[in-house]
Amino acid sequence: MPDERNDMEKWRTIIEPFLQSKLNEFQLLGLNHLKMDEFWQFVKESLEKKKDEKPERIHEVVAAVMALTVNDYMNKLRVDLFKDSSNTIDQSIFR
Secondary structure (H helix, E strand, C coil), X not given: CCCHHHHHHHHHHHCHHHHHHHHHHHHHXXXXXXXXXXXXXXXXXXXXXXXXXXXXXXXXXXXXXXXXXXXXXXXXXXXXXXXXXXXXXXHHHCC
C-alpha cells in the first residue's frame, strides 16, 4: 500500500497553481489571514474525511480542491472551536 501522506505532499507541488487560485478566491471573499500552509492542512483534512469517495488520482484531488467553499472552511473552524471549548469546559468541571 503506498504511503498516502507522501502522495499528498507530492501532489501539493503538482497542484500548487490550483491551490493558489483557490486560496486567492478565499482571500477575496474575506479570509485574508489564511496562509498556504493552513489552507493545505484544510485541504488534506477535507480529503481524508471522504472515506468512500477518497480521491486516488490527481485529477480527483484537483476537482476536490476546486469544489471547496469558504462555507466549508468556516464550518471546519466552527467545529474546531466547539471541540476546543468543550475540552476547556470538561477540564474545568473536574477541577
